[in-house]
Amino acid sequence: MSLLTVSDLTVTYPGRGWRKPAFTALHEVSLDVRAGETVGLVGESGSGKSTLGRAILGLAPVSGGSISYDGRDIAHVSQRVRRELARDIQVVFQDPLSSLSPSLTVGESLAEPLRVRRVSRSEADDRIREALDLVHLPADAVRRLPREFSGGQRQRIAIARALVLEPRLIVCDEPVSALDLTTQARVLDLFLDVQERTGVAYLFISHDLSVVRVMSHRVAVMRHGRIVEAGDAHAVTTSPTNPYTRQLLLAAPVADPAAQARRRADYEASRAMAPYSQETTR
Structure with missing residues (x-):
């Protein structure tokens, strides 16, 4: 049984200003996280991945669908219940100073x-x-x-x-993107060590496929508020089937300059030959 189950989740924000249309950030998104595992959620900036994390934490409005934690629907619970849930569901943000008082x-x-x-x-x-x-x-x-x-x-x-x-689930929202590469590696090792020692589950949100490859058991790829590919972490991050995921993989840097040049050329060729339209990503 899954610890967290998100089913057909839709998040819509009302328009700002006169006659501004509403904006739908998530379109019927579904995923699940099992106890003790890491699910990586990857996509470009604006793909909706952080909105999904915020919805799980009760910080974004749920317009449709459901969020179930340990068999209990938590999409529309009161603030009192949310405070109780914080014992089991915690978050680590991109900027640690945003969650730590300087005084x-x-x-x-x-x-x-x-x-x-x-x-x-x-x-x-x-x-x-x-x-x-x-x-x-x-x-x-x-x-x-x-x-x-x-x-x-x-x-x-x-x-x-x-x-x-002592939570059972931690939502990690770009927790290493502001760190240099050496520090990133140390913090990622720390996350893995903590999981091994405590059994905590992670929803690990990142724009970097190489990071989620290291961290995740399963991976979901988001674009324009939709999950376009999901599956085993190794399969998704090494041999993706969706054109958008393949372009994310080709765009990721590698240490070898010659290999990076070839990858960049392949990336530009893939964009020219197979642009990812709405139809190819659904």
């Missing part, structure tokens, strides 16, 4: 969600120590401010903050 120490930031749930001081301290250990940060980090850490370390703190509530 609070790391310990205070990690303790905040526990205090809201009336966790005792001693239990909160234990959970914070465990979370910092999971992300390989020293115990004295609790006394320091976010600005005293590097970008990669701040992302580790954001992950620790998501972990203190």
Whole structure:
């Protein structure tokens, strides 16, 4: 049984301004995430992948379809129920500073969600120590401010903050795209290590096929608010069948300059010979 099931989800935003038409960001999207697995969600900027993550978190309006968590429909629940769900469903954003108050120490930031749930001081301290250990940060980090850490370390703190509530699912919205390549690799290894040690499931949102290939068991590819291809991660990221996915793969950089030049030429040729229309991506 799936931990999270999204069925025929539609998200429509009302038009802004006089006579502005409504904008549909997601068109009948369906996917599922099983306990302990990672589903990668990949697509270009504006494809709707972050909107799907926001809808799951209750931050985007659901116009149609359903979102089921552990067999329970959560698409239209109250704010009180949403706060309760935060214990099981957490998020890691692209910019860790957006979820960390610059005026609070790391310990205070990690303790905040526990205090809201009336966790005792001693239990909160234990959970914070465990979370910092999971992300390989020293115990004295609790006394320091976010600005005293590097970008990669701040992302580790954001992950620790998501972990203190011991969630079953984490929505990861471009969590490594703002990091340099070396730091990216370390944070991705951290995500994998945390999953192995805790059994947490990830919905891993990224524009980079090479990242989701490393992270994911299964991959879904989005374009214009629709899933155009989905399946086993290795198959989708190495031998895609959809023209749009193939162009995403060809557009991804590789370390070898000669291979990159050939890939770029193949990418331009594929765009000229087989442009991905609406018909080819449905």
